[in-house]
Amino acid sequence: MKYSENHTIEFSECDENQRLKLPAMVDLLMQVSEHQLENGAAGTNDLMKRGLGWVVTQYHFDIQSLPHPQEQVVLSTEASGYNRFFEYRDFEIATSDGEALVTAQSQWVLFDIKNRKMVPTDEELMQRFGAPELKKMPRFPRLRAQKEYDSSRKYRVRYDDLDTNHHLTNGHYFNWFIDMFDRDFLKDHVVKTIDLKFDREVRYGETPLSLIKIENEDQIKSYHAIEDEQGNEQAICELIWRKND
Template identity: 65%
Template sequence: MKYTEKYQIGFNECDENQHLKLPSMVDLLMKVSEDQLDAGRAGTEALMERGLGWVVTQYHFEIKNLPRPMDKVILSTEASGYNRFFEYRDFGISDQQGNELVKVTSQWVMFDLKARKLIPCDEELMKQFKVPLLPKMPHFSRLRALKQYDQSRKYRVRYDDLDTNHHLTNSHYFNWFIDMMDRDFLRKHLVSQIDIKFDQEVRYGEQPLSLMSLKEDKNDLMSYHAIEDDTGKVRTVCELKWRSI
């Protein structure tokens, strides 16, 4: 069941090129998803009463263009399927004429907040939202960290960086990724595709490294990113494809 909302982009949600920031874009997609789930008593508050939460494990973004300040857009989301442990959700941003600007597919798990472990999908909840049972898992890019990155920078997880699941909020990863890029590069390029995989949560007070390499790969301009903890374990891997403005 597809759910849509109308929304007007604010100046505070855009960068100096007047394009929607990636963290703001992720926050908007989470907003429309939360609004749909709230209506069916499956949003953050309802799940927290049961000691549960939704946790994303992977995203794939295809970005044709990014909205600008004061643009009126249509946000959309739909639970596209599930199997024993994973729920799949699609998102979109389109203009008022229905032209697709951003298309997103994602994979989620339901998480026991106290035990800090995933649990099987709630089949009754899936039936409530008319989510189809999938015979096989949808395909996502198989992301792996590079053996070595060209740049690194240490960050600290602050209190305001946390979400209601008590770990670093999804959108904040993109602040760390974009901060690794040179300003002149960002003024001349836009992201056209994103693949990101979350292997393990990042928690309050931790000081992980943000790693990055920028490369030409088969005629594509790619930046490769990872978040690594102080033991060298990779928590998150991301690939961004760029195009010239």
């Protein structure tokens, strides 16, 4: 069951190159997902009454083009399937003429907020959104931490960085990834694909490290990790870049 809504890209959602920021892109996709879930009594407030929350574990994005300020786009999402423990959701940002600008696949779990652990899939809820039960799990790229990184930077999780599950909001990870590049690189390049896997929660007051390694062989690829103070892996990300047109 696909859900769509129109949106006008705002200047505040774009960077100095007038391209949609990656954190804003993620926020827009979470927004359209939340609106569909609210319509099916499975939004944030509905789940919080049951002591539950949605938590994403992995993303894959393909980016043809990032929209610009005042551009009219269509945001779409669909619950694409589920199995015993995981729920899968697809997203799209398209032009008003239907041309896909961004597509994304994601894997989610239902999370017990009090006990901080995942719970089995709510099959009745999945059927409410027309999501099929899957015999095979969708395959996401297998991400592994690098043995060494080129550089690192420490950040602190602020109150405004948190979501309603009381941990670092999805889009904010991209602030820490993108901040590792210099300005000239970001002016001349745009992300083509994104793979991101979340391993551990990042919570208020923590001071994790953002790490980066860049390879420039057949294509420019950056490897990222978020690690806690003890060096435990909290998230891994791989970005493939292309030159601006």
